[in-house]
Amino acid sequence: MTNLAVHLPGLELKNPIMPASGCFGFGREYSTFYDLSKLGAVIMKAATGTERLGNPTPRVVETASGMLNAIGLQNPGVKNIIENEVPFLAAYDTSIIANIAGSTTTEYEAVARAFNETELVHAIELNISCPNVKEGGIQFGTDPAMAATVTEIVKNASNLPVYVKLSPNVTNIVEMAKAVEAAGADGLSMINTLTGMQMHLQSRKPLIANKTGGLSGPAIKPVAIRMIYEVRQHVNIPIIGMGGVTNAEDVLEFLLAGASAVAVGTANFSNPYICPEIIDALPATLERYGFDSVEEVIGKGIIPV
Amino acid sequence: MTNLAVHLPGLELKNPIMPASGCFGFGREYSTFYDLSKLGAVIMKAATGTERLGNPTPRVVETASGMLNAIGLQNPGVKNIIENEVPFLAAYDTSIIANIAGSTTTEYEAVARAFNETELVHAIELNISCPNVKEGGIQFGTDPAMAATVTEIVKNASNLPVYVKLSPNVTNIVEMAKAVEAAGADGLSMINTLTGMQMHLQSRKPLIANKTGGLSGPAIKPVAIRMIYEVRQHVNIPIIGMGGVTNAEDVLEFLLAGASAVAVGTANFSNPYICPEIIDALPATLERYGFDSVEEVIGKGIIPV
Amino acid sequence: MIQKEKMIIKSVTNIALDTIEMVLENTFISKTAIPGQFLHASIEGHTLRRPISIADIDREKETVTILFKILGKGTEKLATYQAGMSFNVLGPSGNGFQIEDKQGTYLLIGGGIGVPPLYYLGKKLAEKQCQVISILGFQTKTNVFYEEKFRALGETFIVTNDGSYGETGFVTDIIERAGDFDSYFSCGPVPMLKAITKKLPTKPGLISLEERMGCGVGACMACVIPTNDGKSYQKICSDGPVFHAQEVSL
Amino acid sequence: MIQKEKMIIKSVTNIALDTIEMVLENTFISKTAIPGQFLHASIEGHTLRRPISIADIDREKETVTILFKILGKGTEKLATYQAGMSFNVLGPSGNGFQIEDKQGTYLLIGGGIGVPPLYYLGKKLAEKQCQVISILGFQTKTNVFYEEKFRALGETFIVTNDGSYGETGFVTDIIERAGDFDSYFSCGPVPMLKAITKKLPTKPGLISLEERMGCGVGACMACVIPTNDGKSYQKICSDGPVFHAQEVSL
Numbered sequence A, B: 001m002t003n004l005a006v007h008l009p010g011l012e013l014k015n016p017i018m019p020a021s022g023c024f025g026f027g028r029e030y031s032t033f034y035d036l037s038k039l040g041a042v043i044m045k046a047a048t049g050t051e052r053l054g055n056p057t058p059r060v061v062e063t064a065s066g067m068l069n070a071i072g073l074q075n076p077g078v079k080n081i082i083e084n085e086v087p088f089l090a091a092y093d094t095s096i097i098a099n100i101a102g103s104t105t106t107e108y109e110a111v112a113r114a115f116n117e118t119e120l121v122h123a124i125e126l127n128i129s130c131p132n133v134k135e136g137g138i139q140f141g142t143d144p145a146m147a148a149t150v151t152e153i154v155k156n157a158s159n160l161p162v163y164v165k166l167s168p169n170v171t172n173i174v175e176m177a178k179a180v181e182a183a184g185a186d187g188l189s190m191i192n193t194l195t196g197m198q199m200h201l202q203s204r205k206p207l208i209a210n211k212t213g214g215l216s217g218p219a220i221k222p223v224a225i226r227m228i229y230e231v232r233q234h235v236n237i238p239i240i241g242m243g244g245v246t247n248a249e250d251v252l253e254f255l256l257a258g259a260s261a262v263a264v265g266t267a268n269f270s271n272p273y274i275c276p277e278i279i280d281a282l283p284a285t286l287e288r289y290g291f292d293s294v295e296e297v298i299g300k301g302i303i304p305v
Numbered sequence C, D: 001m002i003q004k005e006k007m008i009i010k011s012v013t014n015i016a017l018d019t020i021e022m023v024l025e026n027t028f029i030s031k032t033a034i035p036g037q038f039l040h041a042s043i044e045g046h047t048l049r050r051p052i053s054i055a056d057i058d059r060e061k062e063t064v065t066i067l068f069k070i071l072g073k074g075t076e077k078l079a080t081y082q083a084g085m086s087f088n089v090l091g092p093s094g095n096g097f098q099i100e101d102k103q104g105t106y107l108l109i110g111g112g113i114g115v116p117p118l119y120y121l122g123k124k125l126a127e128k129q130c131q132v133i134s135i136l137g138f139q140t141k142t143n144v145f146y147e148e149k150f151r152a153l154g155e156t157f158i159v160t161n162d163g164s165y166g167e168t169g170f171v172t173d174i175i176e177r178a179g180d181f182d183s184y185f186s187c188g189p190v191p192m193l194k195a196i197t198k199k200l201p202t203k204p205g206l207i208s209l210e211e212r213m214g215c216g217v218g219a220c221m222a223c224v225i226p227t228n229d230g231k232s233y234q235k236i237c238s239d240g241p242v243f244h245a246q247e248v249s250l
């Protein structure tokens, strides 16, 4: 039997598949389609210190093999999430990863501390790369020193393993990865969205109200694979890979390039059953390409230099 | 009648459409499909000081709504191009733009000087952003100081207007644009390809022999539009826009975002007639969205901050 | 409950300029949907689904009718689908029009491609012996559809912006002439809905809204509309698309 | 000269495991193509065209036959196309097999999905009263196709790697048994071509090569193969796909 399990800091995954942050809410809606216990883990929508209303609409638009989004971190705030959402998810037999965001290091710290106290969350995904908010977010994600600082603060605020989510909108992704590894990150999560824009011909304006939005979906998969491949050669902490995954072959691509687990974002919108369908397809797909286990595939595609 | 003409440094374009560098060779092959005089301009394949053999194969692969390429600047060298290719193109009633590349500033300088002497070329597109060669290329394209230096050297080596072709693989595209503007660039050309990779499951290796390749096609259009929009607000020199253009609506998107002309790359492979078809569709498309001329559209979509 | 369902196309009819009527066979949707709900349709080659309202249901034949206008690449592609082909949808989605169980006079106000959901609503109201008055606005004569079907439900006014058919002007110009009514239901472009809610500040009314969607199930926060107090958002895909006229800030 | 041409599908037949034969109607291609040329096929939803060899031509019916194996997303999609539908190609592309005007004995050596271009070539040679001997290699029995058609042209050996049909082994194991010949033509996977050119260092031969393509017309430099001196490249799409056996470095 093919073995789908993956062991990562804080996460004993029965399989490497998890919905990506922001594409799955807090799991409630998708729990009407299938049993969430099937998932390796669930990454929750970003949590901030207090409620955020997010950006004006339109917030999304389709692009070629992808979409732009500028939700703007709309969320009810960490307290509300811990009270109302985490217990719901905790009833399932799956790992919970809390995606945290903030405008200031103090906010990041407070959110991390709050999740730590619940004892229901298995890991933190530190979102230093959200391109759709005016303050914080992306600045932390493009400056190695700032990224290291916020990583350290969040590490100190909790006992949970911290996966730092990197932005692809940088000249040198390896430098970012090294900086957060040195600052104590337990893992990486990559990639977040590429910053993009679409013009609306009728109104002669950017279509997304926030002007720019984050590009996700199959369109960005080659960028994600390239960045994971590059980073894997230079850091020792595990990588949760994402960006355009729509099937089990894509998962193998990410694993070969060096990811240890894979998150699925945009594809949930096309097909709400995408995660369980990929999980079901994985054993046969691994076998077809000559593998017995997921762990065996990780990083296999890297040609030593 | 709608007016398609655009006036740019060195380039009196009868329409804003030109094939992008590397996707049209030196025009010979496509001249069997239609009269190249129909084109606003032709951007030639990159020229280097001496012949380059390029990378091993596979050099291309399809991706979702795009492709990766790692040709590696294969070209017969500037002397050969000037002797055998430029005269062929010069027989057509269109502007000729020479895309130049090199490993050293000396090589760039020599190539620019050689094209200047022909008196048949109307402008230089300075390729500081080719991601598929080991030396030169991309380093010049990601460091503002190096980009400025090579721009200055090329400006001094010729009287031709110089359009600097920017790489999208940077944290701050505005900084790059400002640096080359300050160094004397007459215009910008953007964007070149995003660096990407695809894994080949059967061989468990990167599919492209060069490992990474440049991502082009509709997949990258949102990134191109965003970067042009950002740069347009901060520099005064005109921009030749490109990245995923496949129809006249796309052209309007680029113009609204601030491009003054538009190059078509990958789409030539899907449809060799794409450039003349877009040119023919432009008048009706402009009219549908309430415009009388191309020049009127340029930068119209930018919301002042 | 929303399910992922396969819809088998029974017929495709061009009923007005760029406007397609499709009859789709599916047991689950035809048995469970209520007026005002929508289908979130998967169209080949597209990352995001397209929301399309349910315009009619035949529970015996187990068919659902949708009407859509060709506006962009997705609807263009959908219009090429032929009888015998199928596509999948998530549905029935959204809350729909809640009809009270009391008889009365109801005004339906539809604009353009906002007309479809009102037809199935009108049929349901007529079935309950309610009186139905319809005002349907279109840009021009070639856009008009379903006039006879609405007339069969009750008094119907057709308005075109350019006066090429029926009355001239906007739906709001006609409201006075429709006589008295207990409450209204409306669907159409936001400027129309704004004008209506402003004109009828005291009448109870339900309006159906549109916004660009990601997930269509309430998970991604793409499709929000601010509540009237400006302090929070409602999700059009799951809290809506139908809202009380005064509940949201247009 | 290459043109962009619309091919109307006349028939689609499954002739072996995952292997499709399509007969396509088109005047220009059927009148102008020579053996060994290919069509660069546009497949809906795909950025890059797919090169497929011409396997046969009927000049009277104005049809071109192609055979292809379902290997990835493009060929999978193409296999769903049905008679009556159409797609566009660039073609006829490439140089093709140049046949000398002298009679003689010719050996055709095909491997797997490299077999198709050899069929039209064999037919042309047979028309010129040449003697044709064919060695066709397949992985296993279920992959075998066109056996009878090749037998109709002359002596034919079928080889399967696993011995499930015909001879066991590789095409190179059979070459001795084919007897003497004037020159050979081959198309198939690179390891096979390498083995053949090594085994027949002095025989004149033409081999047809494959490489991933961008433009398919010679403009983009994607599809190159180093020449034997290692000093330059040839373009498979326009200088090839057919090369003299000793001209290129495999």
Ligand SMILES: Cc1cc2nc3c(=O)[nH]c(=O)nc-3n(C[C@H](O)[C@H](O)[C@H](O)COP(=O)(O)OP(=O)(O)OC[C@H]3O[C@@H](n4cnc5c(N)ncnc54)[C@H](O)[C@@H]3O)c2cc1C
Pocket (backbone or CB within 6 Å): A061, A062, C038, C048, C049, C050, C051, C052, C053, C054, C067, C068, C069, C070, C071, C072, C073, C074, C075, C076, C113, C116, C117, C209, C210, C211, C212, C213, C241
């Ligand atoms: C609840 C609801 C019910 C609807 N019912 C109908 C109906 O019955 N008949 C009908 O013709 N139209 C209806 N619409 C509008 C319809 O969804 C859009 O016209 C359609 O999605 C346009 O898709 P496109 O690919 O042709 O356009 P494009 O502009 O190419 O679409 C690009 C993207 O924008 C989205 N989009 C574009 N316009 C709209 C819009 N007005 N509302 C939401 N998303 C949009 C698309 O879904 C897609 O993601 C409804 C919309 C909603 C929200």
Ligand SMILES: Cc1cc2nc3c(=O)[nH]c(=O)nc-3n(C[C@H](O)[C@H](O)[C@H](O)COP(=O)(O)OP(=O)(O)OC[C@H]3O[C@@H](n4cnc5c(N)ncnc54)[C@H](O)[C@@H]3O)c2cc1C
Pocket (backbone or CB within 6 Å): B061, B062, D038, D048, D049, D050, D051, D052, D053, D054, D067, D068, D069, D070, D071, D072, D073, D074, D075, D076, D113, D116, D117, D209, D210, D211, D212, D213, D241
């Ligand atoms: C001159 C020439 C003639 C050919 N003739 C035939 C034929 O008659 N019958 C047949 O079945 N196949 C033939 N092939 C191979 C055929 O082109 C590929 O099998 C096909 O392109 C695979 O496409 P896909 O989308 O199914 O695979 P994918 O792997 O999904 O394709 C991805 C990309 O790789 C390219 N690609 C993949 N494999 C090859 C390959 N072997 N050669 C070139 N490009 C490839 C595709 O064109 C596409 O751009 C020929 C190839 C060449 C170069």
Ligand SMILES: Cc1cc2nc3c(=O)[nH]c(=O)nc-3n(C[C@H](O)[C@H](O)[C@H](O)COP(=O)(O)O)c2cc1C
Pocket (backbone or CB within 6 Å): A020, A021, A022, A023, A045, A046, A069, A071, A073, A099, A127, A130, A165, A191, A192, A193, A215, A216, A217, A218, A220, A242, A243, A244, A245, A263, A264, A265, A266, A267, C214, C220
């Ligand atoms: C609608 C939407 C909302 C998102 N919200 C978040 C978020 O709150 N936090 C975060 O770290 N990433 C967020 N992302 C990014 C995704 O988690 C993921 O990194 C990205 O979309 C790439 O994966 P994909 O191509 O599979 O969607 C969001 C993406 C989308 C499409």
Ligand SMILES: Cc1cc2nc3c(=O)[nH]c(=O)nc-3n(C[C@H](O)[C@H](O)[C@H](O)COP(=O)(O)O)c2cc1C
Pocket (backbone or CB within 6 Å): B020, B021, B022, B023, B045, B046, B069, B071, B073, B099, B127, B130, B165, B191, B192, B193, B215, B216, B217, B218, B220, B242, B243, B244, B245, B263, B264, B265, B266, B267, D214, D220
């Ligand atoms: C096969 C190929 C070769 C290219 N060669 C060059 C080149 O020599 N010089 C250059 O500046 N850009 C080169 N480019 C980049 C294109 O000119 C263009 O910037 C990019 O492809 C984006 O446009 P597109 O999406 O329309 O293809 C090449 C692109 C492709 C696909």
Ligand code: FES
Pocket (backbone or CB within 6 Å): C212, C213, C214, C215, C216, C217, C218, C219, C220, C221, C222, C223, C224, C235, C236, C237, C238
């Ligand atoms: S579309 Fe995702 S919440 Fe409504």
Ligand code: FES
Pocket (backbone or CB within 6 Å): D212, D213, D214, D215, D216, D217, D218, D219, D220, D221, D222, D223, D224, D235, D236, D237, D238
């Ligand atoms: S595919 Fe472009 S040169 Fe051959």
